[in-house]
Amino acid sequence: MTELLAHQDAYLKEFEATVIAINPEENAIALNQTAFYPEGGGQPYDTGWLDDSPVTKVKRQGGEIWHWIEGKLPAVGTTIHGKIDWERRHKLMRTHTAFHILCGVVWRDYAAQVTGGNMDLLKGRMDFEFETLRQELVKEIEEKLNAEVAAARDIRVKVLPREEAFQIPDLIRTKINLLPEGITEVRTVEIEGLDLQADGGTHVANTREVGTIKIVGYKSKGKLNKRIMLEIET
Numbered sequence: 001m002t003e004l005l006a007h008q009d010a011y012l013k014e015f016e017a018t019v020i021a022i023n024p025e026e027n028a029i030a031l032n033q034t035a036f037y038p039e040g041g042g043q044p045y046d047t048g049w050l051d052d053s054p055v056t057k058v059k060r061q062g063g064e065i066w067h068w069i070e071g072k073l074p075a076v077g078t079t080i081h082g083k084i085d086w087e088r089r090h091k092l093m094r095t096h097t098a099f100h101i102l103c104g105v106v107w108r109d110y111a112a113q114v115t116g117g118n119m120d121l122l123k124g125r126m127d128f129e130f131e132t133l134r135q136e137l138v139k140e141i142e143e144k145l146n147a148e149v150a151a152a153r154d155i156r157v158k159v160l161p162r163e164e165a166f167q168i169p170d171l172i173r174t175k176i177n178l179l180p181e182g183i184t185e186v187r188t189v190e191i192e193g194l195d196l197q198a199d200g201g202t203h204v205a206n207t208r209e210v211g212t213i214k215i216v217g218y219k220s221k222g223k224l225n226k227r228i229m230l231e232i233e234t
């Protein structure tokens with residue numbers, strides 16, 4: 001099992017770890033703990049370095065988090081120094097939080113539920129059941145998003161027992177009930193006063209860290225389903 005240090009501290013940039021497994025065919029290694037975020041929940045993986053070897057991809061496979069590296073594989077049991085590409089990760093954190101702001105605003109003011117989404121560095125898309133979305137609303141939503149950035153809301157991460165999490169109406173709305181049976185704890189990410197979700201991603205500590213959000217487009221994906229495309233200014 002790999003402990004994901006990014007879950008406790010999204011701002012951790014460097015760490016020490018022990019190699020617990022290697023995969024010579026893939027040139028990948030698994031560590032006992034890591035600050036590297038593996039792909040998941042719409043958020044792309046981190047890149048960076050393990051000692052002097054560049055890390056090009058990170059994925060969770062079962063209980064382990066695997067790091068694809070360039071260069072020679074270390075032996076199992078070796079202590080290794082990890083350093084994530086912070087410039088990339090911080091942009092992904094800003095992007096992920098921007099999408100939670102969008103979810104929060106669209107639910108609070110239009111009662112539209114999110115159905116899916118995907119993000120990349122400082123941009124991405126999110127799909128909603130949002131029948132009434134039209135051009136005039138887009139500008140209005142964009143202004144509301146930036147008002148939430150300016151409101152400097154704190155973001156809080158908690159890990160709750162499953163039963164406790166299932167009592168929270170906001171979490172039920174975000175389809176927490178789809179979580180697999182075996183999961184005993186639920187990690188939640190709350191933008192104070194705006195949005196609460198079960199979430200495994202990394203987020204900034206305050207909405208003002210996101211920066212200016214732009215809605216760069218929207219698309220009708222049928223009568224009910226609408227897609228909103230965002231970009232965040234560098």
Ligand SMILES: [Zn+2]
Nearest residue numbers: 041096199201
């Ligand atoms: Zn999320």
